[in-house]
Amino acid sequence: MILIIDFGSQYNQLIARRVRECHVYCQIHPPTIALDDIQSLDPKGLILSGGPSSIYENQSPRIDPAIFDLKIPVLGICYGMQFMMDTLGGTVKGVGKREYGFAELQVKSQEGLFKGVANKTKCWMSHGDAVEKLPRGFKITASTENTKIAATAHVKKNLFGLQFHPEVVHTPKGKTILRNFLFDVCGCKHIWTMKSFARDSIAQIQKTIGNKKVILGLSGGIDSSVTALLIHKAVGNKLTCIFVDNGLLRKDEAVKLKNTFKQHLNINIRYVNARNRFLNDLTGVTDPERKRKIIGRIFIRVFEAEAKKIKGAEFLAQGTLYPDVIESISAFGGPTAVIKSHHNVGGLPKKMKLSLVEPLRYLFKDEVRLLGKELGLPEELIWRQPFPGPGLAIRIIGEVTRQRLAILREVDAVLLEEIKNYGYYKKLWQSFAVLLPIKSVGIMGDQRTYENIVAIRAVTSKDAMTADWAKLPHNLLGHISNRIINEVRGVNRVVYDISSKPPSTIEWE
Numbered sequence: 001m002i003l004i005i006d007f008g009s010q011y012n013q014l015i016a017r018r019v020r021e022c023h024v025y026c027q028i029h030p031p032t033i034a035l036d037d038i039q040s041l042d043p044k045g046l047i048l049s050g051g052p053s054s055i056y057e058n059q060s061p062r063i064d065p066a067i068f069d070l071k072i073p074v075l076g077i078c079y080g081m082q083f084m085m086d087t088l089g090g091t092v093k094g095v096g097k098r099e100y101g102f103a104e105l106q107v108k109s110q111e112g113l114f115k116g117v118a119n120k121t122k123c124w125m126s127h128g129d130a131v132e133k134l135p136r137g138f139k140i141t142a143s144t145e146n147t148k149i150a151a152t153a154h155v156k157k158n159l160f161g162l163q164f165h166p167e168v169v170h171t172p173k174g175k176t177i178l179r180n181f182l183f184d185v186c187g188c189k190h191i192w193t194m195k196s197f198a199r200d201s202i203a204q205i206q207k208t209i210g211n212k213k214v215i216l217g218l219s220g221g222i223d224s225s226v227t228a229l230l231i232h233k234a235v236g237n238k239l240t241c242i243f244v245d246n247g248l249l250r251k252d253e254a255v256k257l258k259n260t261f262k263q264h265l266n267i268n269i270r271y272v273n274a275r276n277r278f279l280n281d282l283t284g285v286t287d288p289e290r291k292r293k294i295i296g297r298i299f300i301r302v303f304e305a306e307a308k309k310i311k312g313a314e315f316l317a318q319g320t321l322y323p324d325v326i327e328s329i330s331a332f333g334g335p336t337a338v339i340k341s342h343h344n345v346g347g348l349p350k351k352m353k354l355s356l357v358e359p360l361r362y363l364f365k366d367e368v369r370l371l372g373k374e375l376g377l378p379e380e381l382i383w384r385q386p387f388p389g390p391g392l393a394i395r396i397i398g399e400v401t402r403q404r405l406a407i408l409r410e411v412d413a414v415l416l417e418e419i420k421n422y423g424y425y426k427k428l429w430q431s432f433a434v435l436l437p438i439k440s441v442g443i444m445g446d447q448r449t450y451e452n453i454v455a456i457r458a459v460t461s462k463d464a465m466t467a468d469w470a471k472l473p474h475n476l477l478g479h480i481s482n483r484i485i486n487e488v489r490g491v492n493r494v495v496y497d498i499s500s501k502p503p504s505t506i507e508w509e
């Protein structure tokens with residue numbers, strides 16, 4: 001495995017992605033990690049990430065300098081390189097004007113990290129400081145016009161520094177450089193695949209859970225579905241899934257999910273129909289945060305009550321993914337403003353006195369999809385777009401009523417059918433409809449109508465942190481609009497949302 005030290009770079013998850021794409025396992029840890037912990041992880045190499053700080057600031061993040069004596073190869077990127085240089089006796093200085101963007105890299109020779117890289121190649125720079133003087137034993141391995149020490153190496157000690165970012169796509173040979181580090185320098189092997197991950201995690205889960213019982217809250221999303229499948233492969237019917245139908249799901253979703261898990265995958269599933277409870281408590285509520293709180297609270301109660309019926313359960317499985325883990329351990333996370341309360345969920349296991357099992361906690365979303373495929377999850381579930389926990393309640397602006405839910409469900413079904421027909425479903429991060437709390441005048445036949453408006457939202461995104469509104473073809477939009485207005489009673493106008501995130505969010509509430 002490769003250990004990545006997070007100095008706060010916006011790119012550190014990308015470094016991890018690149019390493020994993022080379023089929024090498026890696027983990028990201030903060031610089032506060034103890035030397036003993038590093039040694040017990042036994043990494044084949046260390047990558048020190050970039051970061052927003054200057055090495056000469058008082059508060060700049062640092063890791064125990066003894067890492068350079070462990071005889072483990074180290075690659076420092078941007079701030080990581082500057083930290084290495086500063087620690088080992090070189091000097092780093094501000095460059096006056098921040099260098100940001102493409103630069104032409106002049107490579108000294110095609111060896112070491114630059115094996116297979118041409119003399120001249122593009123690289124991506126983003127820094128305000130640069131190395132001025134190298135520590136003893138280091139030599140320059142590449143330069144750009146503005147940055148003489150754009151890359152450096154101490155070949156005997158296997159220490160390397162890059163001022164530019166090999167992990168971003170704007171450095172076309174970045175992956176070659178990283179591969180050279182991983183395979184030639186660190187001696188890693190390409191053995192991290194979803195097959196090996198599945199095998200190892202199944203063994204690990206068997207060891208942890210043994211003969212005891214485990215429960216899992218199934219939502220129908222990819223994360224909880226893959227977690228269920230993985231745990232089921234490991235401990236079979238020791239796993240019970242609880243699926244709470246909150247009445248806020250898409251058309252036919254509850255039935256489909258029940259069938260897939262029960263009949264197709266043969267997994268124990270307890271279906272709890274709590275629709276009335278949720279809908280009754282939502283009566284008269286229009287504030288989005290209150291909706292979320294109510295839904296969250298009832299979910300926990302219903303789930304707990306159901307879980308209590310499973311006598312002797314000791315474990316609770318959750319589909320937590322790596323980006324959430326990284327965010328919560330990041331040394332630079334700091335307190336962020338609560339935009340929507342779903343970003344701060346938790347508390348379920350503590351109250352329930354169950355031990356947590358989170359087999360996906362080191363995976364990224366697309367790896368979870370690959371794992372789902374490996375485990376035989378049906379395509380439909382693998383490619384299901386994310387769906388928020390509070391469901392359609394936060395897509396009905398204003399009060400959630402049974403009648404409004406019925407309208408939105410029909411609209412949503414038509415929309416998804418057309419998006420799929422046109423081959424856009426997998427290309428979009430999410431596509432859905434929002435029912436607005438205002439009416440508009442229309443004409444149908446010779447009659448005046450005064451009915452609901454729905455907004456269509458379709459976005460592309462990698463991780464939901466940022467998103468672009470999708471440039472759907474006009475004929476697709478036209479088709480969706482026609483079908484909705486013709487087929488769904490109560491709707492006489494369709495509008496398309498052309499805002500990106502930020503400053504808008506993906507959901508309207």
Ligand code: XMP
Nearest residue numbers: 292340342386387388389390464505506507
């Ligand atoms: P926003 O609207 O914050 O959404 O841009 C980002 C992603 O999170 C989903 N989302 C939620 N998921 N509970 C959830 O489980 C929620 O309350 C919630 N609100 C938003 C949203 O669908 C998008 O994928």
